[in-house]
Amino acid sequence: MSDVQEATNQLLDVNLHENQRSIQVTESGLRSESEHLQVTIGATVPTGFEQTAADEVREKLGSPCKISKDRGKIYFDISVESLAQVHCLRSVDNLFVVVQEFKDYQFKETKEEVLKDFEDLAGKLPWSDPLKIWKINTCFKKKKTKHKKINQNSSKQKIESGQGDKTDERDVKKEFTNNVLDSQILDYYENAAIKEEISTLVGDDLTSCKDETEESSKEETDPEVLKFRVTCNRAGEKHCFSSNEAARDFGGAVQDYFKWKADMTNFDVEVLLNIHDNEIVVGIALTEESLHRRNITHFGPTTLRSTLAYGMLRLCAPQPTDIIVDPMCGTGAISIEGATEWSNCYHIAGDNNPLAVNRAANNISSLLTKSQVKEGKLSWGLPIDTIQWDICNLPLRTGSVDIIVTDMPFGKRMGSKKRNWNLYPACLREMSRVCRPGTGQAVLLTQDKKCFIKALSGMGHLWRKNKMEKDLLGDTKTEDD
Numbered sequence: 001m002s003d004v005q006e007a008t009n010q011l012l013d014v015n016l017h018e019n020q021r022s023i024q025v026t027e028s029g030l031r032s033e034s035e036h037l038q039v040t041i042g043a044t045v046p047t048g049f050e051q052t053a054a055d056e057v058r059e060k061l062g063s064p065c066k067i068s069k070d071r072g073k074i075y076f077d078i079s080v081e082s083l084a085q086v087h088c089l090r091s092v093d094n095l096f097v098v099v100q101e102f103k104d105y106q107f108k109e110t111k112e113e114v115l116k117d118f119e120d121l122a123g124k125l126p127w128s129d130p131l132k133i134w135k136i137n138t139c140f141k142k143k144k145t146k147h148k149k150i151n152q153n154s155s156k157q158k159i160e161s162g163q164g165d166k167t168d169e170r171d172v173k174k175e176f177t178n179n180v181l182d183s184q185i186l187d188y189y190e191n192a193a194i195k196e197e198i199s200t201l202v203g204d205d206l207t208s209c210k211d212e213t214e215e216s217s218k219e220e221t222d223p224e225v226l227k228f229r230v231t232c233n234r235a236g237e238k239h240c241f242s243s244n245e246a247a248r249d250f251g252g253a254v255q256d257y258f259k260w261k262a263d264m265t266n267f268d269v270e271v272l273l274n275i276h277d278n279e280i281v282v283g284i285a286l287t288e289e290s291l292h293r294r295n296i297t298h299f300g301p302t303t304l305r306s307t308l309a310y311g312m313l314r315l316c317a318p319q320p321t322d323i324i325v326d327p328m329c330g331t332g333a334i335s336i337e338g339a340t341e342w343s344n345c346y347h348i349a350g351d352n353n354p355l356a357v358n359r360a361a362n363n364i365s366s367l368l369t370k371s372q373v374k375e376g377k378l379s380w381g382l383p384i385d386t387i388q389w390d391i392c393n394l395p396l397r398t399g400s401v402d403i404i405v406t407d408m409p410f411g412k413r414m415g416s417k418k419r420n421w422n423l424y425p426a427c428l429r430e431m432s433r434v435c436r437p438g439t440g441q442a443v444l445l446t447q448d449k450k451c452f453i454k455a456l457s458g459m460g461h462l463w464r465k466n467k468m469e470k471d472l473l474g475d476t477k478t479e480d481d
Contacts, residue, residue, distance in 0.1 A: 037080045039133050040101070042274075042283055043092035047072040049311035053091040056314070061085055070235060070276035075101075083137060086286075090310040090341055093290045096272050096283035097130045097137075105280045111240045115249040118273075121282075122253035130284050134269065137286045227263040229270055230254060231285075236277040246273060295340065297366040298359040300331045304407045304445075309337040312405050312443045320344040322402040327351075327391050327431070332360025332384075334405050336367060339382040347384045350394075357388045392426040396434045404431050404442040408452075420448050424455035432462035 045053040050072065054065035057076050065076040075098065078086060086095060108114045230251035232243040250273055255262055260269070270285035292305040313334065318324060322345045326334040329349035338347045349360050364384055389395055408427070409420065431442055442463070446452050456463065 037129060037132065038077055039080070039129055040075055040077050040098040041086055041286075042068075042073060042075050042096045042098050042281065043086075043089070044072055044094045045074060045092055046305060046308045046311055049091060049308065050074055052311045052314050053089075056089060056091045060089065068276070069279060070274065073274070080133060080136060083133070084140065087291075089291075090337070091307055091314070093292050093305075093307050095286040095291075097133045097286060099125050099127060099130045099282040099284060101282075102280040104278050107239070107278070109240075111245070114239075114241055115245060118246055118250040119253040122250060122257050125282055134284045134286065138268075226258070226260045226268045227266060228254065228258075228260045229262065229264050229267045230273060231270060232273040232275065234275040236275065238277070239275070243275075246275065295336045295367055296331055296333055296363055298331060298362040300356060300359050303331045304333040306333055306337050308445075309334040309405075310341060312445060313338050313342070315443050316403045316405065316441050318342045318345050318403060321346070323348070323400065324403040324405060325350070325396070325401050325434070326406045327389070327394060327404065327427075328406045328408060329360050329386070330356050330407065332363050332386065334407070335360070335384050335386075336363060336382070338405070339384045340367075343383060345383065347382075348387065348396075349384060350387045350389045350391075352388065352390055354388055357386050360386045391423075392430050394430055394434055398433050399436050399440075401434045402436055402440060404435060404440075404444075406442075406444060408444055408446040408448075417448060417451065420451045421454075424448075424451055425458065428455055428459050428463065432459070 043053065048071075050067045053074050054067055054076075057063055057065040057074065061076065061078060061082055063076045063078055063082075065074055067074055074092075108117060228251075230247045232247035232250070234243040234246065251262060251271070254260070254271055272281075272283040272285055274281040274283065290305075290307075292307040295306050296303060313324070316324075318338070322342075324335070324338050324342070324345050325348045326332075327350050329335060329351045332349045335347040335349035338345065349357075351357050351360070364382060364386070368381060387395075409423070432440075435442065444452075456465065
């Protein structure tokens with residue numbers, strides 16, 4: 001049973017204030033409904049990596065995935081039980097549940113008529129199921145934060161005492177068993193494989209359930225008003241209104257419909273209004289901040305998104321025992337992402353700047369610390385080495401590297417376009433030396449397209465270009481082997 005299922009089972013009361021009506025959903029009612037609840041999830045991804053993200057969704061969730069005409073977005077259907085797995089996707093930045101999609105929305109001719117239609121739209125949308133998913137997702141996020149704090153305290157106590165308190169564990173479990181909860185939850189906690197991990201969480205879960213029950217009883221007489229905001233993302237040239245105008249009028253109608261309180265900064269619910277030409281998608285955000293910041297704590301001037309690093313690595317389809325090198329690692333985002341997802345490969349992160357190498361080492365150390373706190377035990381480490389070197393003279397044996405993945409200097413925030421004319425050919429020659437002949441691959445990210453194509457044109461005897469794709473508003477992603 002996943003964390004989301006656990007959160008669903010323990011959710012005693014859900015209040016969704018819909019058009020001045022308070023909808024009460026009991027624990028058993030929510031569970032029975034959610035067992036067959038199917039929703040459409042939307043995700044934003046790095047522009048140009050939509051197909052890579054869609055492939056990951058099909059592989060890990062087994063769900064068909066549609067790539068939107070609006071670049072940088074994908075959509076797929078899931079059951080509520082898969083919600084936790086959605087948050088584990090490595091290629092997505094932000095997640096939202098789709099309320100309704102209009103593939104060919106007919107806009108009126110005048111601004112006043114269009115904005116009036118947006119006002120009327122709020123009361124016609126099927127909000128119920130998406131709001132249930134939002135509530136379960138919120139409960140899931142709260143439990144993750146709560147469990148993290150408990151694990152931190154538990155690990156500190158174990159380190160100080162040298163062992164866990166078995167007496168307390170038995171007392172907590174006894175207290176938990178004496179409480180009348182769903183039999184499936186009891187069976188879940190009796191599973192020997194996860195008993196040790198869960199035993200430290202049971203006491204807090206009981207307190208949480210009691211608190212939620214008390215809060216629910218209070219809400220019956222004095223329901224809490226949710227805070228919300230509407231965010232409009234608009235693309236297209238034929239619209240007679242601005243994004244702010246659409247968000248303002250649609251948001252006002254949402255406020256009137258639910259009787260929620262508008263708050264642009266400290267909000268509970270973020271309603272999304274995505275408009276691309278004649279396509280409109282209304283959704284509710286499931287992530288508060290982009291998932292691409294998951295592994296990096298020490299940022300540099302050109303820190304690469306973790307989601308973009310994953311997409312570049314996935315293009316190579318790494319195999320077990322592959323040696324993967326990032327010769328211009330910066331903060332180490334590519335190697336860290338690789339070691340997290342492809343731990344059966346060996347990763348080397350190098351850079352000529354000692355500050356960059358230090359940042360990469362610190363990010364690796366921070367990730368290990370987080371892992372140890374989460375698991376409550378020491379970790380053997382990650383299959384990564386960091387080293388300071390010269391990209392044009394790598395201290396690696398000829399033909400010893402399987403894959404090279406790197407973010408090359410664009411000549412803007414790092415390096416200069418003038419220096420790139422000498423750097424790029426030298427880099428490509430040295431990369432060809434260390435890569436295995438015939439099977440070696442390189443995925444290189446650059447925005448200096450002209451310089452790169454010129455450098456690559458003189459390397460026909462060393463590199464064969466597989467494909468070149470637009471990425472990040474004109475950046476170039478090239479895969480060579």
